[in-house]
Amino acid sequence: MTDTMKHSLMFAAIALLILLEGLTDWSFFSGSWNSSLVILNMGLISAIMALGVNLQWGFAGLFNVGIMGFTALGGLAVVLTATPPTPGAWSAGGPGVLMAMVMGALTVISAVAVTRVLPKGRLRNFLVLAILVVGFLIYRALFDPSIEAIEEISPAISGNLGGLGWPVILSWPVGGLLAAGAAWLIGKTALGLRSDYLAIATLGIAEIIIAILKNEDWLSRGVKNVVGLPRPVPYEVDLQNDPAYVEWFASLGMDPVLGSTLYVKLGYAVLFSIVLIALLWMAQMALKSPWGRMMRAIRDNEVAARAMGKNVTKRHLQIFVLGSAICGIAGAMMTTLDGQLTPGTYNPLRFTFLIWVMVIVGGSGNNFGSVLGGFLIWFLWIKVEPMSLELITLLTSGLEEGSFLRGHLMENAAHMRLFTMGLILLLVLRFSPRGLIPEK
Amino acid sequence: MDVLNAIVALTNFVMIPAVAYGSQLALGALGVTLIYSILRFSNFAHGDTMAFGTMMTILFTWLFQSWGVSFGPLPTALLALPFGILAAMALVLVTDRTVYRFYRDQKAKPVVFVMVSLGVMFMMNGLVRFIIGPGDQRFADGERFIIKARAFKEMTGLREGLAIKTTQGITVVTAIVVVALLFWFLNRTRTGKSMRAYSDNEDLALLSGINPERVVMYTWLIVATLATIAGVLYGLDKSFKPFTYFQLLLPIFASAIVGGLGSPQGAIAGGFIIAFSEVTITYAWKKVLRYLMPDNLDPDGLVQLMSTDYKFAVSFAILIIVLLFKPTGLFKGKSV
Numbered sequence: 122m123t124d125t126m127k128h129s130l131m132f133a134a135i136a137l138l139i140l141l142e143g144l145t146d147w148s149f150f151s152g153s154w155n156s157s158l159v160i161l162n163m164g165l166i167s168a169i170m171a172l173g174v175n176l177q178w179g180f181a182g183l184f185n186v187g188i189m190g191f192t193a194l195g196g197l198a199v200v201l202t203a204t205p206p207t208p209g210a211w212s213a214g215g216p217g218v219l220m221a222m223v224m225g226a227l228t229v230i231s232a233v234a235v236t237r238v239l240p241k242g243r244l245r246n247f248l249v250l251a252i253l254v255v256g257f258l259i260y261r262a263l264f265d266p267s268i269e270a271i272e273e274i275s276p277a278i279s280g281n282l283g284g285l286g287w288p289v290i291l292s293w294p295v296g297g298l299l300a301a302g303a304a305w306l307i308g309k310t311a312l313g314l315r316s317d318y319l320a321i322a323t324l325g326i327a328e329i330i331i332a333i334l335k336n337e338d339w340l341s342r343g344v345k346n347v348v349g350l351p352r353p354v355p356y357e358v359d360l361q362n363d364p365a366y367v368e369w370f371a372s373l374g375m376d377p378v379l380g381s382t383l384y385v386k387l388g389y390a391v392l393f394s395i396v397l398i399a400l401l402w403m404a405q406m407a408l409k410s411p412w413g414r415m416m417r418a419i420r421d422n423e424v425a426a427r428a429m430g431k432n433v434t435k436r437h438l439q440i441f442v443l444g445s446a447i448c449g450i451a452g453a454m455m456t457t458l459d460g461q462l463t464p465g466t467y468n469p470l471r472f473t474f475l476i477w478v479m480v481i482v483g484g485s486g487n488n489f490g491s492v493l494g495g496f497l498i499w500f501l502w503i504k505v506e507p508m509s510l511e512l513i514t515l516l517t518s519g520l521e522e523g524s525f526l527r528g529h530l531m532e533n534a535a536h537m538r539l540f541t542m543g544l545i546l547l548l549v550l551r552f553s554p555r556g557l558i559p560e561k
Numbered sequence: 562m563d564v565l566n567a568i569v570a571l572t573n574f575v576m577i578p579a580v581a582y583g584s585q586l587a588l589g590a591l592g593v594t595l596i597y598s599i600l601r602f603s604n605f606a607h608g609d610t611m612a613f614g615t616m617m618t619i620l621f622t623w624l625f626q627s628w629g630v631s632f633g634p635l636p637t638a639l640l641a642l643p644f645g646i647l648a649a650m651a652l653v654l655v656t657d658r659t660v661y662r663f664y665r666d667q668k669a670k671p672v673v674f675v676m677v678s679l680g681v682m683f684m685m686n687g688l689v690r691f692i693i694g695p696g697d698q699r700f701a702d703g704e705r706f707i708i709k710a711r712a713f714k715e716m717t718g719l720r721e722g723l724a725i726k727t728t729q730g731i732t733v734v735t736a737i738v739v740v741a742l743l744f745w746f747l748n749r750t751r752t753g754k755s756m757r758a759y760s761d762n763e764d765l766a767l768l769s770g771i772n773p774e775r776v777v778m779y780t781w782l783i784v785a786t787l788a789t790i791a792g793v794l795y796g797l798d799k800s801f802k803p804f805t806y807f808q809l810l811l812p813i814f815a816s817a818i819v820g821g822l823g824s825p826q827g828a829i830a831g832g833f834i835i836a837f838s839e840v841t842i843t844y845a846w847k848k849v850l851r852y853l854m855p856d857n858l859d860p861d862g863l864v865q866l867m868s869t870d871y872k873f874a875v876s877f878a879i880l881i882i883v884l885l886f887k888p889t890g891l892f893k894g895k896s897v
Contacts, residue, residue, distance in 0.1 A: 310881055310884065311884065317602070317672075317675060320603065321811075321880070322880070322881065322884070324810070324811060325877035326877070328808070328811055328877070332874060335870065336870045470683070470686065474679055474682075474683065477676075481676065532694075533694060536690035536691045538687070542683050543685075544680075546679065546683065547681070547684070550673070551660075
């Protein structure tokens with residue numbers, strides 16, 4: 122059997138699993154097409170995130186554990202581009218916030234300039250410190266009253282700036298841009314140091330981005346969440362009230378509720394598939410191009426690549442920004458799918474480390490591998506819970522109904538998914554470190 | 562008088578909490594730094610090792626409490642601590658045998674080790690959540706305060722009270738004892754010396770007949786002890802929640818890197834630097850300033866530089882500054 126055959130069979134197996142989810146309610150399958158499509162949609166998004174991480178890790182060997190942050194920035198992009206602007210918010214605090222941002226940037230820029238221009242010594246230290254302190258005071262003086270003014274405007278429904286009111290699809294590339302900006306900042310400081318430092322720096326930036334989303338109410342409404350984000354697909358209720366659709370669903374043998382929910386989810390699936398295929402095509406082209414070969418050369422031997430005149434730090438920065446932008450796009454898509462931005466739900470175990478499991482299991486360095494890993498691991502992430510529940514029911518069937526141990530085990534079965542993911546990661550790293558579809 | 566009041570307020574709200582938190586961070590960072598210098602990778606599972614040790618301590622505490630055993634005014638958890646440490650030691654030794662040793666024999670790259678430690682982190686995290694659940698656990702019992710705020714006010718006649726929690730006292734005392742023992746071990750005993758030799762130059766250490774597996778085993782044992790103690794102290798002082806322990810990873814790494822990865826002295830200094838900066842930057846200074854400023858200049862805001870939710874941002878900012886200006890840390894660490 123050729124490799125292509127083998128790999129196509131693996132994709133077919135995943136497709137079969139997702140189909141079975143809709144077809145049968147045997148064992149851990151639920152037999153609901155809605156659930157099947159939910160898995161498919163999140164699987165598509167996960168595959169895109171895995172593509173982004175594969176770009177960084179598989180192509181360039183960069184260890185980014187801040188994926189959650191870039192995903193969250195994508196989510197913020199949806200709020201900032203697609204929601205309607207809050208009436209009066211811009212005039213109340215917009216100029217103040219912008220001025221404060223400019224002031225903050227000026228402070229940092231002038232501090233950096235002073236560090237560059239002046240020679241080392243006490244004068245330089247003193248000047249830099251003075252610039253930072255004065256800059257911070259001016260920043261707060263401009264910033265505080267403006268955000269208070271913004272947050273005072275009908276705090277129960279908005280209390281934030283709102284967005285530009287653009288079509289929500291546009292927020293996906295904007296999400297990519299936001300994430301790219303953050304990645305550029307972090308890459309500028311941490312790339313070029315040893316690999317562990319990049320990991321810790323990205324871990325930190327992710328936590329900070331989440332902290333900002335949770336606390337800056339004027340921007341993202343914080344933990345009050347932004348709900349009812351605009352959608353790129355029609356609403357179920359509208360479909361159910363449209364006689365033409367109801368008739369069409371009836372001709373397919375579905376009642377209007379089922380038909381409309383499936384229709385909407387399929388709509389998302391089509392949109393996400395288009396993005397995934399486009400990105401996959403680009404990543405494949407990049408991999409085969411001279412640029413991709415240069416990246417892998419740098420990954421495999423930095424010293425030799427440097428000797429050939431390649432600017433390693435610059436190339437690293439470039440691919441780090443690109444990979445993070447893809448994660449930002451995926452994050453914006455996910456928030457669009459959810460229809461809400463809930464900063465409180467971002468958890469690094471789910472949004473960073475799970476993506477890593479996808480890339481490693483799928484096969485780092487191979488784009489198709491990451492896509493496969495994305496689907497497979499997402500399916501398992503959803504299904505490990507019912508699986509472990511079944512397993513525990515089976516194992517404890519000897520115990521009596523009300524026993525403490527049985528109750529405790531059943532109650533905590535949900536936490537087995539983290540354990541299982543760790544186990545899968547360790548097993549793959551040990552016995553098949555190149556993943557399901559290895560790099561060519 | 563006002564100056565005294567200001568000093569007392571400052572001690573009560575900034576100094577004491579920061580010293581306690583700094584000791585906890587320092588113990589955690591010592592573990593990270595030891596792993597880094599002997600096994601040469603950043604252990605992402607460290608927060609979850611702390612969580613596991615603490616969880617076992619809590620389970621033993623509950624067992625003792627159900628037997629009616631108590632430790633007088635001190636928390637029962639201190640009695641349970643040795644058992645928690647033993648459990649954590651068993652866990653890390655099993656992990657080392659089954660997981661890390663394979664990659665050590667292969668001489669895998671550090672980044673592979675980090676990846677593997679991610680897997681271990683997942684499994685430990687799942688295990689802890691599976692056994693004790695994801696919720697908040699408070700397990701401090703015994704006397705709550707060494708000095709109560711009201712008693713202090715009556716004693717001194719000042720307007721500001723000073724309270725020292727028993728857990729804060731225990732934290733500082735334990736940390737001093739543990740650090741003293743650790744340094745004695747590293748500097749005076751044969752095993753400790755062989756550990757330092759191995760950390761400085763692996764090849765030379767192997768040539769002079771040091772058994773690497775033995776060094777690695779002792780390192781894991783020490784790390785399990787440090788992690789459990791740090792975790793229990795943190796849990797006594799605040800509360801135990803698996804996710805919080807996972808999040809402690811960032812300030813702990815920041816402490817270790819600021820001090821210089823691989824340098825034990827650096828880890829301690831780093832722990833206190835991070836703790837003091839976090840507390841002072843997120844503290845609302847109004848209370849202290851009110852005593853120091855003339856009446857008409859009373860600050861109207863809280864005079865808080867950043868809200869407490871940004872404490873991660875503080876450790877991170879310090880980390881970045883150190884990485885930019887002194888990548889090897891304040892005490893020459895071994896990493897570049």
